[in-house]
Amino acid sequence: MTQLALVIDLNTCVGCHACVTSCKEWNTSGTAGPMVDRNPYAAEPTGTFFNRVQSFEVGSFPNTQTVHFPKSCLHCEDPPCVPVCPTGASYKRPEDGVVLVDYDKCIGCEYCSWACPYGAREIDEQQKVMKKCTLCVDRIYDQSLPEQERKPVCVLSCPTSARIYGDIHDPESEASKAINDAGGYQLMPEWGTEPANHYLPRRKVKITVHQEDLQRADNPLRKEDRGPRAPSTRTTLDDSTSW
Amino acid sequence: MKPALSVIFLTTLIGAGQGLYLAYYSAEWFVMLNILPAAQVDYSGYAAGLSFLLLLTGLLASFFHLGHPERAWRAAAMWRTSWLSREVIALPAAMLLILVYALLKMSGNDCLVFMLGENIPISIATLAGFGAVLAVCALFVCTAMIYACLKFLRQWHSPLTVFNFILMGCASGFTLATAISTFARDGRFDYFSGMAVFLTLSALIFRYASLSRNKRLRGPPTLQSAIGVHHPNIRQLSQGAMGGSFNTRAFIHTYGVSVLRLARRGFLLMGFIVPVILLQFSAEASVLFFAIAFASQYLGLLAERWYFFIEAEHPQNVYYQMIS
Ligand code: SF4
Ligand code: SF4
Numbered sequence: 001m002t003q004l005a006l007v008i009d010l011n012t013c014v015g016c017h018a019c020v021t022s023c024k025e026w027n028t029s030g031t032a033g034p035m036v037d038r039n040p041y042a043a044e045p046t047g048t049f050f051n052r053v054q055s056f057e058v059g060s061f062p063n064t065q066t067v068h069f070p071k072s073c074l075h076c077e078d079p080p081c082v083p084v085c086p087t088g089a090s091y092k093r094p095e096d097g098v099v100l101v102d103y104d105k106c107i108g109c110e111y112c113s114w115a116c117p118y119g120a121r122e123i124d125e126q127q128k129v130m131k132k133c134t135l136c137v138d139r140i141y142d143q144s145l146p147e148q149e150r151k152p153v154c155v156l157s158c159p160t161s162a163r164i165y166g167d168i169h170d171p172e173s174e175a176s177k178a179i180n181d182a183g184g185y186q187l188m189p190e191w192g193t194e195p196a197n198h199y200l201p202r203r204k205v206k207i208t209v210h211q212e213d214l215q216r217a218d219n220p221l222r223k224e225d226r227g228p229r230a231p232s233t234r235t236t237l238d239d240s241t242s243w
Numbered sequence: 244m245k246p247a248l249s250v251i252f253l254t255t256l257i258g259a260g261q262g263l264y265l266a267y268y269s270a271e272w273f274v275m276l277n278i279l280p281a282a283q284v285d286y287s288g289y290a291a292g293l294s295f296l297l298l299l300t301g302l303l304a305s306f307f308h309l310g311h312p313e314r315a316w317r318a319a320a321m322w323r324t325s326w327l328s329r330e331v332i333a334l335p336a337a338m339l340l341i342l343v344y345a346l347l348k349m350s351g352n353d354c355l356v357f358m359l360g361e362n363i364p365i366s367i368a369t370l371a372g373f374g375a376v377l378a379v380c381a382l383f384v385c386t387a388m389i390y391a392c393l394k395f396l397r398q399w400h401s402p403l404t405v406f407n408f409i410l411m412g413c414a415s416g417f418t419l420a421t422a423i424s425t426f427a428r429d430g431r432f433d434y435f436s437g438m439a440v441f442l443t444l445s446a447l448i449f450r451y452a453s454l455s456r457n458k459r460l461r462g463p464p465t466l467q468s469a470i471g472v473h474h475p476n477i478r479q480l481s482q483g484a485m486g487g488s489f490n491t492r493a494f495i496h497t498y499g500v501s502v503l504r505l506a507r508r509g510f511l512l513m514g515f516i517v518p519v520i521l522l523q524f525s526a527e528a529s530v531l532f533f534a535i536a537f538a539s540q541y542l543g544l545l546a547e548r549w550y551f552f553i554e555a556e557h558p559q560n561v562y563y564q565m566i567s
Pocket of ligand 2: 084085086087088089090101105106107108109110111112113129130
C-alpha cells in the first residue's frame with residue numbers, strides 16, 4: 001500500500017517561508033481555492049494557510065540554535081480526524097494515503113479540527129468549510145506536467161531541498177531512505193496517530209579537512225604540483241624605475 | 244477550547260427537554276402501576292409538547308454552529324464511525340417520537356393496543372412513548388460521547404463526561420417537571436421534586452469528581468515531543484502567522500483565572516445549590532419558586548457547559564506558546 005508523505009529536514013530548513021507562499025499560491029488558484037486573505041497588507045494579516053513555518057530557539061544564550069519548523073497536515077496513517085467527521089467529507093484515500101476534505105460535502109462543523117491533535121485543519125472563513133494540506137493531489141498526478149514537476153509545490157519551491165516527497169511504504173523511495181538514514185521521526189508519537197510526514201533532526205555537520213584531500217594526492221590528473229609560474233630572476237622595469 | 248455558544252445552548256436545551264420527557268413518561272408508568280395517584284387533568288401531553296419545543300430550539304441553535312447548515316442532512320451519513328452523526332440521527336428520532344406521544348396525549352385520540360397483565364393498558368401513546376425513551380437515552384449517550392470520545396482532549400475523555408451529561412440533563416428536566424406539576428396540581432409533585440433533588444445532588448457529585456479529575460491530569464504534550472527536539476530549553480520565536488490564525492482563534496481562550504473561578508463557583512451555586520434549596524418548598528408553595536429554581540439551574544448549566552469548553556485544553560495549543 002502506498003503512503004505518500006513529506007519528509008522535512010530541520011537541519012537544512014532556513015525558515016524562508018518559500019513553501020508557505022508557494023503553497024498558498026498554488027492552492028488558492030487551484031481546486032482548494034480561493035483561500036481567505038484578510039488584511040493581507042495591513043497590520044493584522046490573517047487567512048487560511050495549509051502550511052506554516054514556526055521558529056524556535058533551542059538552548060540558552062549564547063549556545064542557541066534557531067530551529068525552523070514547517071507545520072502542515074501530517075497525513076496520519078491512523079487519522080483521528082477522519083472517523084469523527086459526520087458527513088464523510090473527511091477521508092483518507094486508500095490508494096495513496098492522502099487525507100482529504102470534500103469541500104462539497106463539508107458542513108463546517110469543525111468537529112474534525114477538535115480531533116486533530118496537531119492543529120493542522122483550518123476553517124476557511126469565506127467558504128465556511130474545513131481546509132488543510134492536500135499534498136497537492138491536483139499536481140502530483142497531473143499528466144500534463146513534466147514528470148519531475150509532479151510533486152507538491154512546497155517541495156519544488158524549497159531552495160534548500162529541505163522537503164522530500166515520496167512513498168514512505170516503499171523502502172527504496174528517497175523519502176524512506178531519508179527517514180532510515182537520517183533518523184526521521186514523527187511528531188507526538190505517543191498519541192498513536194502514526195503521522196506519515198516525518199522530520200529529520202538537526203545533526204552536527206563537521207568535516208575534518210586533511211592535507212591530502214586538498215592536494216588530491218591520489219588523482220593522476222592533479223595540477224597542484226605545477227604550481228604558479230616561478231618568479232623571474234631577470235631585471236624588470238620595476239627594478240629600474242620608482243613609479 | 245473556545246466555548247461554542249450554539250453548542251452550549253444545544254446541549255443544555257436538549258438535556259432539559261430529554262429530562263422533562265423522562266420525568267413525565269416515567270410518572271405515567273407509576274400511575275399505571277398504581278404507585279402514583281391518577282391526575283384529574285393529565286398534563287403529560289403538554290409536558291411532552293414542551294419537551295419537543297426544547298429539543299427543537301436546541302436543534303435550531305445547533306444550526307448556528309455550522310458553516311453550511313443547508314447541508315446538515317449529510318451529517319447522518321457516517322453513523323458507523325461518528326458520534327456526531329449518531330446524534331444527528333437520534334435527535335430527530337427522539338423529537339418525532341416525543342411529538343407523536345404529545346399529540347396522541349393532547350388530542351385524546353389514543354387507542355388501546357393490548358393489556359399487559361390484568362390492568363395495565365398499553366396504548367399507541369405508551370408504545371410511541373417507550374420508543375421515545377429509547378431514543379432519548381441514545382441521544383444522551385451520543386451527545387456526551389461526541390466530547391468523551393476525543394482522546395486528545397483529556398479533560399473530556401472520561402466516562403464522567405457521559406454521566407454528567409445524563410445527570411445534568413435529567414436534573415434540569417425534573418426541576419422543570421416539578422414547576423409544571425406545581426402549576427398543574429396533578430399529584431406528581433413529590434415524585435418530581437424528590438427526583439430533582441436526588442439527580443441534582445448526584446450531578447453535583449459527578450461534576451465535582453470531574454473537576455477534581457481535571458485538576459490532576461497528566462500534562463499536555465510537551466514542546467519537545469510536539470516538534471521532536473529534545474532539549475529542555477526551547478523558546479518559541481514565531482508562530483508562523485502575524486494576525487493570528489484559526490488555531491489561535493478557535494482553541495485558545497484568554498480568560499483570566501479570576502473569571503474562571505467566578506464561573507466555576509457560579510455554576511456550582513446556580514446550577515446545583517440554589518435549585519436544591521428551592522426544591523425544598525412544598526407543593527402548596529407558589530409555582531414561582533420552582534420556576535426560579537429551574538431558571539437558576541438552567542443558567543447554572545449554561546455556565547457549566549461554558550466552563551466545560553474552557554476546561555478542555557487542546558493539545559495543538561502547545562504550538563502557540565507566544566504570539567508574535
Ligand atoms: S495531521 Fe491532523 S488533519 Fe492531518 S491527518 Fe493527522 S489528524 Fe488528520
Ligand atoms: S468540518 Fe467538515 S470535514 Fe470537518 S468534521 Fe465537519 S463536516 Fe467533516
